[in-house]
Amino acid sequence: MIMYSDIVIDHFMSPRNAHTMPDADAEGSVGDPSCGDCLVIYIKVKDDRIHDISYLVFGCCGAIASSSMTSELAKGKTLEEALAITEDDVVLALGGLPESKIHCSLMGVGALRKAIGNYYEQAQRKEIIHETSYTR
Ligand code: FES
16 A cells, blocks of 8 residues: 655645646646656746746646645746756655655656746747847
């Protein structure tokens, strides 16, 4: 039987920030082919900071709790600080994960990094469009 920490159970039973975000500034998704679980993270950015974050997750207890904890760790952080969040940070904040569930923590961090990457790409594209229209 897999034993989870009380924190994991709490985030699994009451996931934080679990909803879609139609007006998100960016999003990032990951899927784990080994188990079929998937996660999409949405972010809203204000003054280079993660102003709001949410996600939709399909997966196991570890995936749900890790997504929830990743969103809590990233909320309010600058993009640079959020990019520095590691799988170990998530596992530690969850009070540990069983060895067979460590890979679940990769999903939250992976999707968060993709969402931030997506935000930078969009910002760069907007800048190019702005410069192009300005020089015409
Ligand atoms: Fe695959 Fe949890 S078992 S993410």
